[in-house]
Structures are given as structure tokens and as C-alpha cells.
Amino acid sequence: MELTRIRLTLAYDGTEYNGWQLQHEQPTVQGTLEKAISRICSCQVRVHGAGRTDAGTHALGQVAHFDPPDDKISLPWNKALNSLLPSSIRVIDLQTVSRDFHSRFSALSKTYNYTYWTEKLFVYPQRRRYVHKTGPLDIKAMTEAAASLVGRHDFRAFMNTGSSVNTCTRTVHKVSFSAGLYPQETVLRISADGFLKQMVRNIAGTLEVIGRNKYPVHYLDQLMKGKDRTTGPATAPAKGLCLESICYPD
Structure with missing residues (x-):
């Protein structure tokens, strides 16, 4: 070939x-x-x-x-x-x-990460470009809430307007939290077969308000089942988001 x-x-x-x-x-x-x-x-x-x-x-x-x-x-x-x-x-x-390969249509899955800065002050000012400062977060509650994302669901509750798609159904393979580059950072990582417009940022924003204990753990699942973006919290800032990797067939 x-x-x-x-x-x-x-x-x-x-x-x-x-x-x-x-x-x-x-x-x-x-x-x-x-x-x-x-x-x-x-x-x-x-x-x-x-x-x-x-x-x-x-x-x-x-x-x-x-x-x-x-x-x-x-x-x-x-x-x-x-x-x-x-x-x-x-x-x-x-x-x-070969010309059979297409960067978009040949992809099997994508992984994004979103980084929260979980202290009130920046001790590393250079990180301002790459993290979203939230202050302390309840990672246990966020982890429990995020579990409802895994599987095949309609994610229109996390899709911002301005996108034309045939379906809002996507399969999320894995959601996890881990330590970031510095001790003050917590990284949300999501892998799925595809993402809707600003889906990860909207999920990150929803998990943030749960982590701040403003809403109960079941709030994310409730939003997802309601399928209405207008009832959700603000979209998390873009600077915390990173396209980490894309998986293709061997």
C-alpha cells in the first residue's frame, strides 16, 4: 500500500x-x-x-x-x-x-484531561495558563459523581449550543482523578469514543460545584437524565483543558 x-x-x-x-x-x-x-x-x-x-x-x-x-x-x-x-x-x-487513514474518522477514542488548582493562592504563577483555580475540592464526592458518566448515554445536558450533530449519544470508557504536576493540582481525565461541543468543560464545571459541596453527588446524574444544558452550572474555563491522546487501530 x-x-x-x-x-x-x-x-x-x-x-x-x-x-x-x-x-x-x-x-x-x-x-x-x-x-x-x-x-x-x-x-x-x-x-x-x-x-x-x-x-x-x-x-x-x-x-x-x-x-x-x-x-x-x-x-x-x-x-x-x-x-x-x-x-x-x-x-x-x-x-x-496510507490515504485510508483519516485523523478524525479513523479515531477510536480520545482522552482529555482537565486540571484544577485546589488551593486559594498560586505559588507557581506560571501555571495560571494551564489550570483552573477552584480552591479546595471534595475529590471523593467528585469521584462518586463521575462514576455515572461511564457507559453509553445521551450527553446533551453537557453540550453547548452552536453544534450540529446527528446524535448526542457517546460512550465514556473511563473517568478518573489523579495528582497533577504539583501537589496543589488535581487532574480529571475522561476517555470516550467522542465528545460533544464543550462536553468535557461542562462536565468539569459540574464536578467542580459538587466538589465545592454546593450540590449533592447525584446532581450530575440528575442533570444528565434531564437532557437540558440550560439547567447546568457554568462551563469551566478553557485553560484547564488539554487534549491528551487519541487512540487509533493498530
């Missing part, structure tokens, strides 16, 4: 970008990447991403692909791209693949 498509795994700091998706006169990750690739190819090249991260959202394992001209396939793409891209976007892996 001919390998004529290039698959990229990307890490980026989304602070200065208006999300992944190309937008007119707005800095985006896709736009910045396409500009660098098109410069190397001396022609316009479209890049396709596995997911559209929000403005201010980060990635450790975003996957994208593009089809270079035939005479450019064997270039040292990793080195070339990292020399042109800003330091906020890095190519961390690159493979040549």
Missing part, C-alpha cells in the same frame, strides 16, 4: 490561539500549521485535525494529517516544521501513512 499521507502528532499551548479551526484573521493552530506546511510545499495544503479544540485549550496529543505533493513526501518534515512553527506548537511525532 502506497504511503503518501503524512500523520502528525502535535503538542501545543493554546493560550494565544483562537482554537484549532481555521478562522479568518484570527490566529489558530490549524492556520499556523497550514502556513508552515504550505511554505515548505510552495503551494496551499489543507491540514485535517482529529478534533477542534476551543480557544485557550491545550494539547499533548492532537493528531492531524495532510497530503503533500509527491515530490515532497520524503522531506525531513519533523525538522522542517519545528524550525518554522512557533515554540507554542511542536510536532512530537510524524509518520507516513
Whole structure:
């Protein structure tokens, strides 16, 4: 099988970008990447991403692909791209693949993480770009509440408006909490076969109010069964969210 498509795994700091998706006169990750690739190819090249991260959202394992001209396939793409891209976007892996591969449609599952800063003060100011400061949280209550997310459910209660989808049903494979980079951080991690618009941020916001003991543990399950986003709490800020990894068939 001919390998004529290039698959990229990307890490980026989304602070200065208006999300992944190309937008007119707005800095985006896709736009910045396409500009660098098109410069190397001396022609316009479209890049396709596995997911559209929000403005201010980060990635450790975003996957994208593009089809270079035939005479450019064997270039040292990793080195070339990292020399042109800003330091906020890095190519961390690159493979040549067949045109059967599609970064979005070939994906089996995605994993996002959301980081809470659980003390009242920042002792590491540089982390402001990557965490959501909440103060102390009841992680035990949040863990108990999050258990109801696992399985195949209608998640429209956690989908913001502005998205056109055929179904709001998704399968969440796993939800967990773990320690973060610093002792003051707690990381929520969710793996699923797909996500609705701002679904993880809305789940993170719901778990936060449960962790603050403003609502009982069964509140999340109640919201999910009610299927009404307008009855839920505020969407958690984008800066705490990171697209961690994407799983594909072997």
C-alpha cells in the first residue's frame, strides 16, 4: 500500500490561539500549521485535525494529517516544521501513512484531561495558563459523581449550543482523578469514543460545584437524565483543558 499521507502528532499551548479551526484573521493552530506546511510545499495544503479544540485549550496529543505533493513526501518534515512553527506548537511525532487513514474518522477514542488548582493562592504563577483555580475540592464526592458518566448515554445536558450533530449519544470508557504536576493540582481525565461541543468543560464545571459541596453527588446524574444544558452550572474555563491522546487501530 502506497504511503503518501503524512500523520502528525502535535503538542501545543493554546493560550494565544483562537482554537484549532481555521478562522479568518484570527490566529489558530490549524492556520499556523497550514502556513508552515504550505511554505515548505510552495503551494496551499489543507491540514485535517482529529478534533477542534476551543480557544485557550491545550494539547499533548492532537493528531492531524495532510497530503503533500509527491515530490515532497520524503522531506525531513519533523525538522522542517519545528524550525518554522512557533515554540507554542511542536510536532512530537510524524509518520507516513496510507490515504485510508483519516485523523478524525479513523479515531477510536480520545482522552482529555482537565486540571484544577485546589488551593486559594498560586505559588507557581506560571501555571495560571494551564489550570483552573477552584480552591479546595471534595475529590471523593467528585469521584462518586463521575462514576455515572461511564457507559453509553445521551450527553446533551453537557453540550453547548452552536453544534450540529446527528446524535448526542457517546460512550465514556473511563473517568478518573489523579495528582497533577504539583501537589496543589488535581487532574480529571475522561476517555470516550467522542465528545460533544464543550462536553468535557461542562462536565468539569459540574464536578467542580459538587466538589465545592454546593450540590449533592447525584446532581450530575440528575442533570444528565434531564437532557437540558440550560439547567447546568457554568462551563469551566478553557485553560484547564488539554487534549491528551487519541487512540487509533493498530
